[in-house]
Amino acid sequence: MPALMPMFRDAEARRLTGSHGGGEPDEARIRTWYDTRGNQDDRLDLAVVEPSTGNVVGERFSARGSPRSARISLEVYAFNPRARRVHEKVGFVAEGVLRDALLRDGERVEAVVMSILAPERLVHRGHPG
Secondary structure (H helix, E strand, C coil), rough: CCCCCHHHHHEEEEEHHHCCCCCCCCCCHHHHEEEEECCCCEEEEEEECCCCCCCEEEEEEEEEECCCCCCCEEEECCCHHHHHHHHHHCEEEEEEEEEEEEEEEEEEEEEEEEEEEEHHHHHHHCCCC
16 A cells, blocks of 8 residues: 555546545545455456555556456546557557546546457567557
């Protein structure tokens, strides 16, 4: 939690990940949520960690995968083009748009659905093109 809380306290990080609510984040609620992640076999939660500090410096994303379809998918909000570009750089492909996926500051925001298939990932190992 000490590594995660600076990210949750950062207004820009909260905005880009679609987190709701202003003010100080509730550490107990966040801890409870993370404690349940091990029970979720259809998702993968990742974070970017700064090696020198051990702090989480990038947004985490949740991806859903299905062993039957060998597919990992995720959603990126329209107001976060940097995240979309990062996912494209490692081989994710935009598949569609979820209209009005998030209500943010009184406005509806779209989310782009992106995915990468296991055979694609094995071919380029995160370095397409």
